[in-house]
Amino acid sequence: MEVVEVLHMNGGNGDSSYANNSLVQQKVILMTKPITEQAMIDLYSSLFPETLCIADLGCSLGANTFLVVSQLVKIVEKERKKHGFKSPEFYFHFNDLPGNDFNTLFQSLGAFQEDLRKHIGESFGPCFFSGVPGSFYTRLFPSKSLHFVYSSYSLMWLSQVPNGIENNKGNIYMARTSPLSVIKAYYKQYEIDFSNFLKYRSEELMKGGKMVLTLLGRESEDPTSKECCYIWELLAMALNKLVEEGLIKEEKVDAFNIPQYTPSPAEVKYIVEKEGSFTINRLETSRVHWNASNNEKNGGYNVSRCMRAVAEPLLVSHFDKELMDLVFHKYEEIISDCMSKEKTEFINVIVSLTKIN
Amino acid sequence: MEVVEVLHMNGGNGDSSYANNSLVQQKVILMTKPITEQAMIDLYSSLFPETLCIADLGCSLGANTFLVVSQLVKIVEKERKKHGFKSPEFYFHFNDLPGNDFNTLFQSLGAFQEDLRKHIGESFGPCFFSGVPGSFYTRLFPSKSLHFVYSSYSLMWLSQVPNGIENNKGNIYMARTSPLSVIKAYYKQYEIDFSNFLKYRSEELMKGGKMVLTLLGRESEDPTSKECCYIWELLAMALNKLVEEGLIKEEKVDAFNIPQYTPSPAEVKYIVEKEGSFTINRLETSRVHWNASNNEKNGGYNVSRCMRAVAEPLLVSHFDKELMDLVFHKYEEIISDCMSKEKTEFINVIVSLTKIN
Numbered sequence: 001m002e003v004v005e006v007l008h009m010n011g012g013n014g015d016s017s018y019a020n021n022s023l024v025q026q027k028v029i030l031m032t033k034p035i036t037e038q039a040m041i042d043l044y045s046s047l048f049p050e051t052l053c054i055a056d057l058g059c060s061l062g063a064n065t066f067l068v069v070s071q072l073v074k075i076v077e078k079e080r081k082k083h084g085f086k087s088p089e090f091y092f093h094f095n096d097l098p099g100n101d102f103n104t105l106f107q108s109l110g111a112f113q114e115d116l117r118k119h120i121g122e123s124f125g126p127c128f129f130s131g132v133p134g135s136f137y138t139r140l141f142p143s144k145s146l147h148f149v150y151s152s153y154s155l156m157w158l159s160q161v162p163n164g165i166e167n168n169k170g171n172i173y174m175a176r177t178s179p180l181s182v183i184k185a186y187y188k189q190y191e192i193d194f195s196n197f198l199k200y201r202s203e204e205l206m207k208g209g210k211m212v213l214t215l216l217g218r219e220s221e222d223p224t225s226k227e228c229c230y231i232w233e234l235l236a237m238a239l240n241k242l243v244e245e246g247l248i249k250e251e252k253v254d255a256f257n258i259p260q261y262t263p264s265p266a267e268v269k270y271i272v273e274k275e276g277s278f279t280i281n282r283l284e285t286s287r288v289h290w291n292a293s294n295n296e297k298n299g300g301y302n303v304s305r306c307m308r309a310v311a312e313p314l315l316v317s318h319f320d321k322e323l324m325d326l327v328f329h330k331y332e333e334i335i336s337d338c339m340s341k342e343k344t345e346f347i348n349v350i351v352s353l354t355k356i357n
Numbered sequence: 358m359e360v361v362e363v364l365h366m367n368g369g370n371g372d373s374s375y376a377n378n379s380l381v382q383q384k385v386i387l388m389t390k391p392i393t394e395q396a397m398i399d400l401y402s403s404l405f406p407e408t409l410c411i412a413d414l415g416c417s418l419g420a421n422t423f424l425v426v427s428q429l430v431k432i433v434e435k436e437r438k439k440h441g442f443k444s445p446e447f448y449f450h451f452n453d454l455p456g457n458d459f460n461t462l463f464q465s466l467g468a469f470q471e472d473l474r475k476h477i478g479e480s481f482g483p484c485f486f487s488g489v490p491g492s493f494y495t496r497l498f499p500s501k502s503l504h505f506v507y508s509s510y511s512l513m514w515l516s517q518v519p520n521g522i523e524n525n526k527g528n529i530y531m532a533r534t535s536p537l538s539v540i541k542a543y544y545k546q547y548e549i550d551f552s553n554f555l556k557y558r559s560e561e562l563m564k565g566g567k568m569v570l571t572l573l574g575r576e577s578e579d580p581t582s583k584e585c586c587y588i589w590e591l592l593a594m595a596l597n598k599l600v601e602e603g604l605i606k607e608e609k610v611d612a613f614n615i616p617q618y619t620p621s622p623a624e625v626k627y628i629v630e631k632e633g634s635f636t637i638n639r640l641e642t643s644r645v646h647w648n649a650s651n652n653e654k655n656g657g658y659n660v661s662r663c664m665r666a667v668a669e670p671l672l673v674s675h676f677d678k679e680l681m682d683l684v685f686h687k688y689e690e691i692i693s694d695c696m697s698k699e700k701t702e703f704i705n706v707i708v709s710l711t712k713i714n
Binding site: 050051053089091093098099101102103106107109110126128129130131132133134139140141142143145 | 407408410446448450455456458459460463464466467483485486487488489490491496497498499500502
């Protein structure tokens with residue numbers, strides 16, 4: 001499985017689409033706003049760029065992609081008015097893997113811009129938009145071409161399934177029953193990937209450039225902690241039920257592993273300092289309930305749909321597409337049951353960085 | 358009909374796709390190479406940019422889009438080696454209307470880059486790519502952000518069907534039987550559009566920036582000349598045959614007009630000089646046979662397929678989608694017949710420009 005080729009959120013605007021099942025991600029963008037705001041204000045009022053170049057890495061598509069844009073435009077508009085300056089030109093780069101549905105994103109840009117003008121008037125911008133397909137674990141932009149890098153709920157994805165974890169049997173992610181070698185392999189891949197990410201971004205950012213990165217993580221120092229692994233453990237349970245029912249071969253599940261790592265703040269800090277291109281302005285965690293909807297009744301349904309929008313293309317690359325309805329139905333049942341018994345939250349790790357030199 | 362919303366080449370990689378039916382356009386890119394080359398060499402060896410920012414406006418998708426990229430990279434590589442410089446970073450912007458199939462374009466980028474490295478080695482670039490959705494009759498890029506603008510077989514498309522041509526009955530483009538007011542309205546729209554194009558590009562180009570623009574045009578000063586109007590006249594004939602057969606209502610054809618204008622070099626010169634932002638380095642015409650394939654036998658088939666890849670989305674926005682096979686079958690018959698009797702060529706107008714100041 002080539003992660004670059006198969007990882008993407010479900011496209012389009014349909015029932016299983018990411019665009020219609022990404023309330024958790026929306027909530028997280030809103031929760032992180034104070035940190036984004038501080039970083040952008042600091043950046044703007046130290047550089048006053050004529051053209052403000054911003055990249056959203058792992059932008060996906062839908063309302064969340066545009067929420068980030070409008071948040072950033074509003075922050076800058078407020079700040080530049082304070083200084084009595086005219087609005088900068090905004091240059092937004094939407095990055096995601098080539099499998100992302102850029103067509104749908106591009107075709108909804110017109111309506112979004114109209115909407116934005118309705119909300120904040122005509123005096124900002126102009127705004128320019130580009131789509132940049134590719135892995136953020138490679139170079140994506142010319143040297144010193146960006147002021148601000150934003151990424152929300154993307155950087156926990158690894159560039160590949162870690163090598164040497166064939167012995168992670170019965171699991172699809174790190175779990176309490178995973179051999180220690182599996183845990184180490186996961187961390188090693190994360191350290192390589194995140195270090196590369198920092199190195200490449202430091203080449204692309206201008207002097208004084210900033211990044212605000214939010215990712216799924218954990219507070220505990222135990223990488224197999226329930227707070228980060230449980231959601232995948234439940235998916236493994238759903239898959240294993242289909243194994244019991246003879247619908248999936250056991251070896252198939254044994255050979256499947258999620259290319260993700262949910263780091264602790266200490267791990268993030270360690271890698272940033274070791275890599276050396278950035279200083280940390282803020283490093284925080286927050287929590288968000290698995291079910292971001294106000295409708296508590298359909299919790300299991302909402303969570304499984306959200307996870308489906310995120311993970312289905314990965315699963316389809318390995319398992320029979322025909323089984324997906326069944327897998328996610330089982331998953332929903334399991335999630336519902338567990339949500340009725342315990343507190344289920346995702347942990348977000350948020351880090352705000354400034355490029356050194 | 359909103360041209361911005363409906364005009365795009367047929368997407369994907371299928372039988373009717375633009376990607377598989379654009380040999381004429383390929384031939385024209387190859388024919389224009391000496392002019393592109395001269396402009397790029399002049400640009401590179403006067404600015405020696407560290408990052409070379411290039412936009413292909415109306416890029417569409419498929420082999421032609423990549424042919425332009427590899428042509429430009431090769432030209433610069435040859436030149437920079439002459440000067441003993443290291444390769445610049447290349448920053449390619451692919452622009453087209455939001456209906457263009459950017460997903461297919463983005464998903465074929467990886468293979469293209471591998472191919473390019475195989476052909477010219479590893480020493481160039483790196484190359485960065487972005488997709489920019491939007492009409493080139495609006496601003497698309499930040500101020501002074503581009504070195505080189507390239508556009509092939511796109512600028513004859515107008516931003517809209519000219520106003521006030523309801524009386525162009527029985528025709529779908531300018532024709533000998535069109536009222537003079539129709540011809541004037543077409544030219545007026547072209548002058549507005551091309552002037553806007555020049556104004557916006559002059560804002561986006563850096564000092565010394567250049568453009569090489571190739572478009573369908575004519576040599577004659579008569580805008581209804583056969584050399585530019587015949588291909589659409591034959592499509593009108595096909596549509597009118599379906600009117601005769603009762604499959605399309607006459608009013609439907611009366612109300613349909615192609616949003617295109619095929620200018621003479623003199624008209625291009627007049628508008629460039631009137632707008633005032635650019636000097637003309639070269640202004641030439643060339644000819645290319647309707648059937649660019651080496652296979653002369655299936656001329657009518659090839660030409661109608663090529664025209665279908667270009668015009669089908671426009672037609673579908675106005676006529677019944679179900680009729681398209683029939684329309685293009687008739688069109689093929691008519692084209693075949695006419696190709697057997699006369700010389701059928703497109704006229705290309707090529708202009709190479711440098712931004713003043």
